[in-house]
Amino acid sequence: xxxxxxxxxxxxxxxxxxxxxxxxxxxxxxxxxxxxxxxxxxxxxxxxxxxxxxxxxxxxxxxxxxxxxxxxxxxxxxxxxxxxxxxxxxxxxxxxxxxxxxxxxxxxxxxxxxxxxxxxxxxxxxxxxxxxxxx
Amino acid sequence: xxxxxxxxxxxxxxxxxxxxxxxxxxxxxxxxxxxxxxxxxxxxxxxxxxxxxxxxxxxxxxxxxxxxxxxxxxxxxxxxxxxxxxxxxxxxxxxxxxxxxxxxxxxxxxxxxxxxxxxxxxxxxxxxxxxxxxxxxxxxxxxxxxxxxxxxxxxxxxxxxxxxxxxxxxxxxxxxxxxxxxxxxxxxxxxxxxxxxxxxxxxxxxxxxxxxxxxxxxxxxxxxxxxxxxxxxxx
Numbered sequence: 001x002x003x004x005x006x007x008x009x010x011x012x013x014x015x016x017x018x019x020x021x022x023x024x025x026x027x028x029x030x031x032x033x034x035x036x037x038x039x040x041x042x043x044x045x046x047x048x049x050x051x052x053x054x055x056x057x058x059x060x061x062x063x064x065x066x067x068x069x070x071x072x073x074x075x076x077x078x079x080x081x082x083x084x085x086x087x088x089x090x091x092x093x094x095x096x097x098x099x100x101x102x103x104x105x106x107x108x109x110x111x112x113x114x115x116x117x118x119x120x121x122x123x124x125x126x127x128x129x130x131x132x133x134x135x
Numbered sequence: 136x137x138x139x140x141x142x143x144x145x146x147x148x149x150x151x152x153x154x155x156x157x158x159x160x161x162x163x164x165x166x167x168x169x170x171x172x173x174x175x176x177x178x179x180x181x182x183x184x185x186x187x188x189x190x191x192x193x194x195x196x197x198x199x200x201x202x203x204x205x206x207x208x209x210x211x212x213x214x215x216x217x218x219x220x221x222x223x224x225x226x227x228x229x230x231x232x233x234x235x236x237x238x239x240x241x242x243x244x245x246x247x248x249x250x251x252x253x254x255x256x257x258x259x260x261x262x263x264x265x266x267x268x269x270x271x272x273x274x275x276x277x278x279x280x281x282x283x284x285x286x287x288x289x290x291x292x293x294x295x296x297x298x299x300x301x302x303x304x305x306x307x308x309x310x311x312x313x314x315x316x317x318x319x320x321x322x323x324x325x326x327x328x329x330x331x332x333x334x335x336x337x338x339x340x341x342x343x344x345x346x347x348x349x350x351x352x353x354x355x356x357x358x359x360x361x362x363x364x365x366x367x368x369x370x
Contacts, residue, residue, distance in 0.1 A: 015184065016185075016192075018187055018188045018190075018192060018343065019191055019192065019194075019195040019347060020191070020252070020343065020346060020347045020350070021191070022252055022253060022255075022256040023256070026256075032253065033250070033253060036246060036249040039246075039249075040242070040243075040246040043242055044242065047238055047242065050360070050361050050365055051231065051365065053365075054231075054366065054368065054369040055231065055365075055368075055369065061369075064366070064369050064370075065370075068361045068362060068365055069361070069362070071361065072357050072361040072362065076354050076357055076358075079350060079353060079354050079357070080354075083245060083249050083350045083353075084347065094192060095192070095195060098192075098195060098196055098199055099195075099199065102200075102202055102203060105203050106202060106203055106206040109206045109207055109210050110206050110209055110210045110213065112210075113210035113211070113213065113214055114210065114214060117214040
């Protein structure tokens with residue numbers, strides 16, 4: 001029995017980490033209060049960068065969307081690491097695999113829709129002039 | 136392999152050693168884990184993970200499904216964002232000052248929610264309730280600004296019925312706002328339950344799920360403020 005208890009900590013299960021569990025990285029730089037402070041700071045910086053990218057002329061107009069997408073993905077990563085305590089550790093494997101599958105579906109839905117509808121719009125173009133007058 | 140010979144055999148690592156192989160498959164090797172099968176000897180046996188892990192993982196799956204639902208609204212918005220039917224565009228409607236304040240409020244509430252998670256982990260009732268209250272107040276501020284924006288848009292004739300662009304805008308941002316509303320109701324319930332019943336195991340699980348929910352809402356908001364407001368106002 002003592003062997004069992006050695007691998008448990010206050011009744012916590014050390015084989016698997018629940019998503020967002022504080023215990024996972026509380027002794028690492030990305031965990032605990034320090035982790036939340038770092039994450040908050042990084043998120044603020046990335047938010048300011050997003051607003052600056054959209055509102056100033058620093059970035060070539062057509063490239064603004066790329067900058068915004070990159071900054072948004074970076075900030076989501078900050079949230080996942082510092083607020084949701086996702087790690088590459090073996091106790092987090094299940095959480096990361098589920099997340100990966102979710103991201104896969106999201107990308108499929110969003111990019112697939114844009115792709116298909118852009119194609120449709122392209123092929124339907126002559127319709128624009130054939131619409132009956134409103135009223 | 137009987138216990139009498141185990142001490143002399145180096146192969147019986149799992150029973151005698153502190154070395155814990157985190158990459159082994161299954162939960163039972165050496166009889167560890169909290170499940171019902173502590174005596175199980177094979178790989179892949181030994182019962183389920185602890186209640187805290189299974190409940191939270193189930194909620195994690197729900198959050199991912201919720202985000203997939205949001206992705207459908209995002210796809211609709213991305214496809215319809217140019218279909219303004221001669222009506223107002225995002226550039227003329229979006230007020231980025233308000234969006235910046237909303238972003239600050241929601242990000243800070245996500246941060247205080249995390250501080251509440253730390254104090255929950257340390258079983259500190261007063262600070263847990265304080266951080267949850269701060270989280271709720273910031274979330275309510277976010278929601279007020281969003282309602283102000285929506286009512287302002289509707290009164291200037293830019294309601295959801297004006298164009299396909301506005302329909303998809305109100306569907307996407309309104310869906311996020313509804314989630315925040317539900318989160319606030321959940322938050323209030325959790326504060327009351329925690330206050331009355333203390334750090335019971337089931338309440339800790341629920342509150343942990345709430346923390347995940349709140350962080351997930353902030354992640355969805357990142358996509359909204361970047362790809363709806365900032366992009367819409369700059370294109």
